[in-house]
Amino acid sequence: MGRRGLAIIAAGLLAFAASGCTSQKTGSGGQPADGGKIKVGLVTKTDANPYFVALRDSARAEADKAGADLIALAGKFDGDNEGQVAAIENLVQQGAKTILITPSNSTGILGAIKNARAKGVLVIALDTETDPKAAVDATYATDNTEAGRLQGAYVKAALGSRTAKVIMLDGTPGSTVSEQRHNGFLAGIGLKDGDAGILGGDATNGEQNKAQQVTENLLQRDTSLNTVYTLNEPAARGAYAALQAKNLAGQVVIGSIDGSCQGVTDVKDGKVAVTVMQFPKKMAAQGVQAALEFARSGKKPGGFVNTGVAVITDKPLPGITSQDTAWGLQNCWG
Missing domain, CATH: 3.40.50.2300 (Response regulator)
Structure with missing residues (x-):
């Protein structure tokens, strides 16, 4: 076999190996069947507001404590609905089985949430309710x-x-x-x-x-x-x-x-x-805990959880x- 044939075979083997490294099979409830980390997505309104930075840091700490992988994305500014829609689509593609979101637009985000849930993704609202509330599986927020x-x-x-x-x-x-x-x-x-x-x-x-x-x-x-x-x-x-x-x-x-x-x-x-x-740290921690429970057992949270004032x-x-x-x-x- 010539050098060109060997090069083609080698390239094919490399492509196969690369695809094997990035694909991730999931078991019941979203737990990776191959023992990989649970992926939890978070979409905040913005990264500029210290409130959402605190919420994100709390979610990350809770995920790290459990050995889970938090993928945090955000809109470019408060009110950036298109940015949040793109973030949800990105997280679904990355294999997040739960997405936590602080909606900038409580109605504008509904289509992206519906599509994510149709693919088996658990969606939890933090801080801000969707309209209608039943558009997400649960909400952890201030009244x-x-x-x-x-x-x-x-x-x-x-x-x-x-x-x-x-x-x-x-x-x-x-x-x-x-x-x-x-x-x-x-x-x-x-x-x-x-x-x-x-x-x-x-x-x-x-x-x-x-x-x-x-x-x-x-x-x-x-x-x-x-x-x-x-x-x-x-x-x-x-x-x-x-x-x-x-x-x-x-x-x-x-x-x-x-x-x-x-x-x-x-x-x-x-x-x-x-x-x-x-208490954004509390709502973020409780949201991640619900995401982990869903990944491990398939159990979903429900309703509005008032995190207090x-x-x-x-x-x-x-x-x-x-x-x-x-x-x-x-x-x-x-």
Whole structure:
């Protein structure tokens, strides 16, 4: 046989060997039949927000502890539905048998989730519910309506006899989390959209710089406010910077939601009156645990699992169960 024939045979053997290394047979429930690692996919809204970094790191730690392989992908920005769709398709191709996702668009992602589940992939929502909720197998998340309500109830109590004059710093338009927190806050403070007590508001995408700009724009129209609702702590920092520049921070009660160590420090320093802590580390760890159980036994989780909240303030008020910032700094993001 000539050199050319030998080269063809050798190339074929190499291709066969390579394909044998990358293919992975799976047994019942997704456990690799050849003893390989369980693959768990994670798709977050973005890698830029520290909240999702903490969620991802917790998921990775839980997977590493069990000897599983976490494949973490993310959208390019909060609201990047197309990026999340591509990430789900990528993870299915890589052989992930469970995908954990924090949906940027609770309806836009449904087609990709449906396709993944049709191929036997367990899909769990973290942090943000899909619409409808039954589009995923289970959800591990904060009750965002309740988080908003607690923020509103605290602010109302802090205002005392003063009539609320509030500006609303919301998140990304169309976001389920943004809508739930917005509506919860209004219920807690006792207002409705369109009431005279709402001086204005705008979307901030949860970004500090944008929140500062939005607050500056609103202050050009009216400086009589005494309350700022913020979707999250970066937005709260932006609002505080704008108010401080106008020497108005002392007259305003700023409330927020998240519970990062930085956010708790802002409460400790008096920049923010209250923050409602949520627990992304807990939701990520529980999601990975469910994924591992599915891989080992085929058992699926179901329904909505509320991972809880805690009101953090150094100025406790009657009727509001809260923890101080010392506790908050010990338990940031759970």
